Amino acid sequence: MAKLQEATPIVRRPLHEEATDRLRDLIVQGRLAPGERLNERLLSVQLGLSRTPLREAIKVLATEGLVELLPNRGAIVSHMDAVRLSESLVVMGALEALAGELACINATDAQVNEIRALHYEMLAYHARGDLAGYFKFNQAIHLKIVKYSGNTMLFNAYRQLNANVRRARYMANLSRERWDAAVREHDEILAALGARDVKRIKALLSDHLAHKLASVLAALPSRQAA
């Protein structure tokens, strides 16, 4: 007898995992603002579960750095100051450079083409001047490069830092010049990946992240003043 339903392991997703993902999204999307208190009772009602799995989710987000625990006073959405942001970008730069190297070596041609497709979609949004759409595919490309490095631990470390940085992407508020430059850099990155040029992609990604950091830092002070 053939195994029917092979691909459908019908196991209900634990509520605490669901809560973790939903809360993470709320924070990353900025719907829960930095510094905002996480009222357990309120959130548990809003998410439709009890406080127990919610508290487990909060603890997880705290280890991810998205939330800060104040003993006996609950949790707040952690602040994303300039220091943390630039620190994260520096680390991500090193991780992406490594990921680029590994991806050059390990990614299949199909995976490279998958990234290429995302690249062209991103170009389309850039051409239209659609920043939100651009960001979405930009994110996807960087994540795919790290993913196709084939190093799971690298991917996890990167993912965690990235969640923290994504919250602040609106702070970047990048100029048209920087935007255009970033797109050109992406062109080169893709070319290096296609050519399997390990040294080149490492340098390109390193520079790309350094530029991103500079652009964010340049945009920050004005924001801090506000």
Added chain:
Amino acid sequence: MAKLQEATPIVRRPLHEEATDRLRDLIVQGRLAPGERLNERLLSVQLGLSRTPLREAIKVLATEGLVELLPNRGAIVSHMDAVRLSESLVVMGALEALAGELACINATDAQVNEIRALHYEMLAYHARGDLAGYFKFNQAIHLKIVKYSGNTMLFNAYRQLNANVRRARYMANLSRERWDAAVREHDEILAALGARDVKRIKALLSDHLAHKLASVLAALPSRQAA
């Protein structure tokens, strides 16, 4: 009136944090073996608390990668296979290289001397052939370098990977030659740090971790066979 007790904010440490640390130690020290089931009732009795804070601790350790959650079947200590181990070491190599650079720039002379002191203590254990003592100070040195990079996000990312790798250090079972070589490498690393030689320490740490990876990989197959 002078504020008495200024320096004693007597806030009891939350049980779930205590539990997280204690459980992490149990796993890192190998007293809970990879693959071993975490029986909540049993552990809660052993640790002297209820299942609620213990479950929160388990969720935290799961996001740290020390524990694997099996929906509806609890949690097991995650396996440390050769793949995960070498993946982690590769990432740690990149992070340490970055940390070395930053430490050269940011560490104070006092901090460098602190590392130097650890180095000499390590040399003493090496001279005595005391591997356990050597490992302890070796660990401390690497952690301090990353810490004195001054990049908190880097430190956290490194710390997390390191917890996973430490469990497997007995697998390394390094040869006397490798041990001597590692000590010589540490000599050079310290010299580069003292000289604030950014390029050199980056290369040295990169190589040091690569050698460590090679040594671990060489020792692994025999272990896997057992």
Added chain:
DNA sequence: TTTGGCCATTTTGCATGCAGAATACAAAAA
């Protein structure tokens, strides 16, 4: 001996209850 099914027990996942800490608020004192 091995395989499969049925039932008792254990274990997990979650909701709820309760004590203590923190907070908000109002009245009294400066």
Added chain:
DNA sequence: TTTTTGTATTCTGCATGCAAAATGGCCAAA
């Protein structure tokens, strides 16, 4: 008015209870 103090309320941290899922054992059938 501003500050302080006492009190009620809210909130967190943790223990416990309960339903559903998983596990283990036993026995019959292959």
